[in-house]
Amino acid sequence: AQSVTQLDSHVSVSEGTPVLLRCNYSSSYSPSLFWYVQHPNKGLQLLLKYTSAATLVKGINGFEAEFKKSETSFHLTKPSAHMSDAAEYFCVVSDTFGNEKLTFGTGTRLTIIP
């Protein structure tokens, strides 16, 4: 069975400071991991994905995440927060090729302080 745990339900950072959103996963197989973002009243947009290639994954809008198998973590980071980054972020796991079932974390709400 697969699962993800997002360690913080709410993160607040000042504009221009680094962002760290934490995610731990559990999977019986070699997982695919994703970060999705959801802005208010909008659908989900993929930020980045890990699929067993490079462990450091770069995504859109300056976000990146590092897959650490020994720590079963896939934390999302950004060097400098922007006001437009305020949104809900979901860590997601899929552990079987051809199995399109995604298991979502509970989400982290990111607030940017001007």
Add this chain to the structure above:
Amino acid sequence: KAGVTQTPRYLIKTRGQQVTLSCSPISGHRSVSWYQQTPGQGLQFLFEYFSETQRNKGNFPGRFSGRQFSNSRSEMNVSTLELGDSALYLCASSSLERWGNEQFFGPGTRLTVL
């Protein structure tokens, strides 16, 4: 390419009624998945269809059903609506061309049950 479209965007129903939601995937995508998003339960997988066959199913009662047509468009149906069915229903499509293929989400249908 046009994105995933969902209709209607908003629905208001009363308890006991039934509802049908529609999803048109991105052209060429053969897999369509449905998710329910609520404040209490977060994002939960409902089911996934591929080539008109249900391949995966989440832990939802039989009142929730779906189907997929030969053009990959999908519908989900909820019968005997309950207050707890009020949620944002998200549809996602993917092409299944490779491992960890991205799922593209539609804007969702907001269902309110009174």
